[in-house]
Amino acid sequence: MPTLYQALNSWGVHGWPADVLAVVVPCLIVVVVVLTIVGFSTYVERKVAADIQRRIGPNQCNVGPFFGEFARVAVRNGASPNAGFSGRAMAAVCKALLPLLNAADRILSRLAPGVLIFMADGLKLILKEDIIPDATDKPLFRAAPYVVLASAVGALAVLPYSDAWYVADFNIGVFYIAAITSLEVLGILMAGWASNNKWALLGGMRSAAQIVSYEVPVGLALATGILICGTMSMQGMTYDQLGLRPGSTWYSDGWLWQWNIFHPAMFVLAPVYFLAALAECNRTPFDIPEAESELVSGYHIEYSGMRFAIFFMAEYTMMCVTSAIAVTLFLGGWSTGIGLILLMMWIRWTLPRFRVDQMMTLCWKKLIPVGVACFLAVCVWLIVRMVCANRIGEVALERTTFWLRACFAGVVLGWLVWYFRRPLTPAEQAQRELIARPSVPSGAPL
Amino acid sequence: MGVLQHFFEHDNVVCTNVDTLLNLSKENSLWYLLFATACCGIELMQTGASRFDVDRFGMIPRSTPRQADLMIVAGTITHKMASRVKRLYEQMPEPKWVISMGSCANAGGPFCKYSYSVLRGIDKYIPVDVYIPGCPPRPEALIEGVFKLREKIHRETVLRKEG
Numbered sequence: 001m002p003t004l005y006q007a008l009n010s011w012g013v014h015g016w017p018a019d020v021l022a023v024v025v026p027c028l029i030v031v032v033v034v035l036t037i038v039g040f041s042t043y044v045e046r047k048v049a050a051d052i053q054r055r056i057g058p059n060q061c062n063v064g065p066f067f068g069e070f071a072r073v074a075v076r077n078g079a080s081p082n083a084g085f086s087g088r089a090m091a092a093v094c095k096a097l098l099p100l101l102n103a104a105d106r107i108l109s110r111l112a113p114g115v116l117i118f119m120a121d122g123l124k125l126i127l128k129e130d131i132i133p134d135a136t137d138k139p140l141f142r143a144a145p146y147v148v149l150a151s152a153v154g155a156l157a158v159l160p161y162s163d164a165w166y167v168a169d170f171n172i173g174v175f176y177i178a179a180i181t182s183l184e185v186l187g188i189l190m191a192g193w194a195s196n197n198k199w200a201l202l203g204g205m206r207s208a209a210q211i212v213s214y215e216v217p218v219g220l221a222l223a224t225g226i227l228i229c230g231t232m233s234m235q236g237m238t239y240d241q242l243g244l245r246p247g248s249t250w251y252s253d254g255w256l257w258q259w260n261i262f263h264p265a266m267f268v269l270a271p272v273y274f275l276a277a278l279a280e281c282n283r284t285p286f287d288i289p290e291a292e293s294e295l296v297s298g299y300h301i302e303y304s305g306m307r308f309a310i311f312f313m314a315e316y317t318m319m320c321v322t323s324a325i326a327v328t329l330f331l332g333g334w335s336t337g338i339g340l341i342l343l344m345m346w347i348r349w350t351l352p353r354f355r356v357d358q359m360m361t362l363c364w365k366k367l368i369p370v371g372v373a374c375f376l377a378v379c380v381w382l383i384v385r386m387v388c389a390n391r392i393g394e395v396a397l398e399r400t401t402f403w404l405r406a407c408f409a410g411v412v413l414g415w416l417v418w419y420f421r422r423p424l425t426p427a428e429q430a431q432r433e434l435i436a437r438p439s440v441p442s443g444a445p446l
Numbered sequence: 447m448g449v450l451q452h453f454f455e456h457d458n459v460v461c462t463n464v465d466t467l468l469n470l471s472k473e474n475s476l477w478y479l480l481f482a483t484a485c486c487g488i489e490l491m492q493t494g495a496s497r498f499d500v501d502r503f504g505m506i507p508r509s510t511p512r513q514a515d516l517m518i519v520a521g522t523i524t525h526k527m528a529s530r531v532k533r534l535y536e537q538m539p540e541p542k543w544v545i546s547m548g549s550c551a552n553a554g555g556p557f558c559k560y561s562y563s564v565l566r567g568i569d570k571y572i573p574v575d576v577y578i579p580g581c582p583p584r585p586e587a588l589i590e591g592v593f594k595l596r597e598k599i600h601r602e603t604v605l606r607k608e609g
Contacts (some may be wrong), residue, residue: 046501055499061474073466090463116474117504123471124515129539131512292509304512304539 038316039118058114064105128305140194145310147187152317173234185211195302203298207289214279220371221273238333261330262409265374277322284348479514484521486548486582493585511537522550
């Protein structure tokens with residue numbers, strides 16, 4: 001697979017234009033695509049929330065009432081006698097698009113009702129007044145949202161999207177991600193401090209405490225992953241789990257049990273990493289920095305309009321990034337596109353918020369000891385492996401570890417199957433029936 | 447806006463088109479401020495909850511006025527509270543709208559005649575777009591009021607042509 005730079009060279013683009021294009025184009029593609037996904041995931045979040053709260057959720061802002069209405073107005077205006085050239089041209093374009101919009105409306109209002117809500121929100125937030133209160137530290141206040149967004153977007157550069165699609169494949173990829181995503185706390189502290197508002201400052205401080213604490217379990221999980229895969233490159237980790245190495249054999253060739261999560265230590269570390277990642281994204285049950293009932297809305301309390309939208313986008317980009325890291329680290333990389341984001345949303349709308357001391361206890365007294373134990377266990381295992389390789393030879397060792405892993409994967413999968421097919425207790429049965437009952441009886445007046 | 451006005455001087459059709467798009471986006475994401483003082487507040491809460499679900503129309507509650515577009519004044523406003531309401535209204539960024547919900551916010555309600563402390567209508571302090579009668583109005587009435595407000599937003603123009 002040629003890189004973009006080589007492709008540009010083969011198309012006859014040389015010198016500095018090729019340098020610039022090869023850097024700018026992939027970055028633009030990744031940022032645009034990911035931010036679109038981010039926008040869409042705000043809609044998904046609202047739908048998930050609605051489903052969990054037994055509501056309908058946004059369903060009015062469809063293609064028809066939004067773009068269709070716009071096109072109809074444009075056509076109507078174009079027909080008026082005082083329409084100039086541009087008005088008539090727009091009407092002609094919209095008239096041609098109307099059947100297409102109608103068709104799109106018919107499909108999308110069934111598949112994803114209200115999907116354009118994120119466009120409406122985005123446009124509205126751009127239109128809103130950008131309030132910068134007098135008492136704020138103005139340069140810091142202006143810069144803070146961009147620092148937060150930059151730290152989230154910066155991590156997108158090294159994420160492996162497929163074996164051919166990635167922006168950069170550093171040999172220090174994981175280290176780079178750990179470094180740049182923890183810059184987020186700097187932006188949040190800036191926002192909290194510069195707002196000159198006591199709630200914002202408390203939110204910023206809580207966020208700093210939380211992110212700095214939860215960096216430790218995240219770091220331990222990443223370090224253990226590095227030890228097991230023997231590389232820091234995100235692509236390298238994926239290749240290691242897919243067995244796409246030179247000299248790979250049938251039993252180490254991209255099977256499910258080659259995923260890191262079926263390594264016993266990583267199996268324990270996966271929930272540790274996931275909890276810590278939730279805390280780093282400031283998501284419920286760890287949304288203590290933004291706790292509405294105590295801090296109004298935390299560090300972005302003074303932000304309005306576009307600057308608030310940037311904070312919002314950063315939060316969702318961070319969710320995408322941490323999910324992508326979790327998938328790369330534990331679930332075989334780009335070979336599986338597992339929606340961990342949906343899991344995060346599910347948790348957010350199900351669980352209440354921790355207290356500050358509970359949050360700190362969970363990190364320092366539970367996650368970190370577990371993380372350290374797994375890390376040390378892997379270190380010992382690597383030494384044992386090295387000794388065994390000298391005794392019984394590389395090939396025999398590879399075969400033994402393969403069977404060990406396959407057995408572990410079998411036990412885990414068997415337990416999962418048993419769990420979902422187990423006989424239900426009467427209490428569980430009653431709960432299922434309660435959930436299955438419709439919240440509004442059919443035919444009841446609303 | 448000045449440049450745009452000059453540019454579209456002979457062709458206000460484009461302005462109307464842009465207005466339509468902007469108005470559609472504004473009316474489809476009316477985030478309302480969590481603000482309630484009396485029994486109307488209970489009706490406001492249940493309008494946002496499962497059964498009436500204003501999230502269908504893209505309305506979500508925001509706890510800070512900086513991120514809200516719509517203030518629903520739900521309940522009795524005393525003279526002492528009125529200055530706080532005004533402060534909250536001033537903290538909201540433009541464009542912003544106000545719905546006065548229930549008789550108390552409209553005109554003082556049952557306290558209209560003899561109370562020494564209740565404000566006779568919040569429109570003495572802040573501009574109100576939609577009044578909803580009722581004591582308290584049911585959630586259906588509030589949703590109807592929101593639809594009246596959406597009709598009003600739909601007629602707004604940002605790019606106003608001079609003369």
